[in-house]
Amino acid sequence: MGEVSRGFRAMNTNVVAVVVTDDGDRADAKIALAEVEALFAEIEAALSRFRPDSELSRLNRSAGQPFPASTLLYAVVDEALATARATGGLFDPTVLGALVAAGYDRSFELLPSRPLGSFPASGDTVRRTARRSDWRDVCLAPETRTITVPPGCGLDLGGIGKGWAVDRAAETLRRFRSFAIDAGGDIYASGHQADGTLWTIGVENPHDPTFSLLVLAVRDRAVATSTTARRRWQKNGRTQHHLIDPRTGEPSQSGVVAATVVADSVARAETLAKVALLLGPLAGLSILNAQPGVEGLLVLVDRRWIESAGFHEVRNGT
């Protein structure tokens, strides 16, 4: 058995897709990996809030009136709202206003160049108006496939879009028994590696990214992590990060620095990781333990961590 892999840049991160092949299907694997790259490009073009010409940006600009959406955008918004319902709003795709108000108003790589405390008034404008509405006010009309975002409200699908893309890519590669896709740490791994061993995934230490906390060994599983340790910036002398708690409209201060979740899909792992992080150590662990087929690990601000009841099953070497 051998491998065919393809790496590319998408959604502001590095993506690597690997297919385990035998000699007979290498050409087919290369075609499939090219399809995966095209899929990521298509999804990014539709869902990026940093591209003024993306379909999501056009939807946000048309707030207050029905927006005829593509099948792709409609499906992701539908899933995001379903997740918001399932989590009682802890996952809220309408926190865009709070994100912008906190200073995350452009692609993160551009933020450090901004003078501290000089974020534009537009962010404050969005904050004053956007919090009047939330995910419950977003209307989907399946018969016309239109989305209506309430006035002053904006959608940010960054919390689910990348995971959704990895899941769609996994569907594309499903005809191969063994493959893996890694989109900046959001990972789906199917089957086994070329040498027959399970796929191994290190869990980065949020307190020191040069270290891995531990290593997972998985098959047919998705792994995703949410953390407050990345995408941090300063505003008005306060450290901000991108994980907004919808209950406060402010960056989360739950005591959890990072949440890693193992689930059946990346979108599910990604959203559960975010929810567990927002809930804090004990409540976060409880919600992970209550989900069938889900395991997780929460790293706390004091540099220790807690694990879900069956987490040992996905730890390497157990």
Next chain:
Amino acid sequence: MSSRQRSKAPWRWVVIVVSGLATAGIFGAILNGPTPTHASPPPTPVVVQPAPSMSQLLNQDQGSSSGDLGSEGDSGPSQASQSRFVTRGS
């Protein structure tokens, strides 16, 4: 010794033993303090099933004496290199 004197002997021993125990009890009370008395049985403590405590759930880096992750020991860069991918959050 008459048969009457012999029949009284066990009672003398009983008196000696009882008075000895009483004396020892008095000294014991002096040494140990007064014996507490209870008008009613002490209340039975209500046992509340605790939620898992943080101390039961917490893990920490085995290689670090301070508990700081990654400061030293087993969880070092070598682990990162042992894994095919790394989940790091976004």
